[in-house]
Amino acid sequence: MKKQVFVCQNRCCRQYGSDRVLAAFQRDPVEGVTVKTCGCTGHCGNGPMVLVEPDGIWYWRVHPDEVPTIIERHLRGGQPVKGMLYPKVHHG
Template identity: 60%
Template sequence: MSSQKSVLVCQNTACRKAGATKVLAAFQASPVADITVIGSRCLGQCGNGPMVVVMPEEVWYGRVHAEEVPAVVERHLRGGCPVAGMLYRKFH
């Protein structure tokens, strides 16, 4: 089993309407070594997006805005500490 970290950003219709394309672009513009950013298919949480999931630890973020991405990159992806105020409440 791979411990490769990845960031999934839903690119399905509802999330795209909420700005997921900009969220994906913001993650891609702030690359982190050994972390892959992936535009994903529907993550099954329509209406709460844009949805972002950090794998393999399965940390979910809901209603993510592009301007919030730097906080996730710095605090979570680089610093190892999920951004508590942005966590998707259904799963955390």
């Protein structure tokens, strides 16, 4: 199944710069990965939120300068970036 990256563009995440996070993903496209916007993910105040599907991996408080790490390690390398995982969803 093709990977999809969803970057929340709802009001709260946009307030924290999710538009710049989206632009950072779009600047470095990965073959076989689609980057999309989405509405509220229900994690307001913890954004910008990024969801990678079908992996079910949530990243929180993502800054644009962290996007290359997600791209290299997770999208190209297949390993989620543990230090950036949303602790409310990913325990341990």
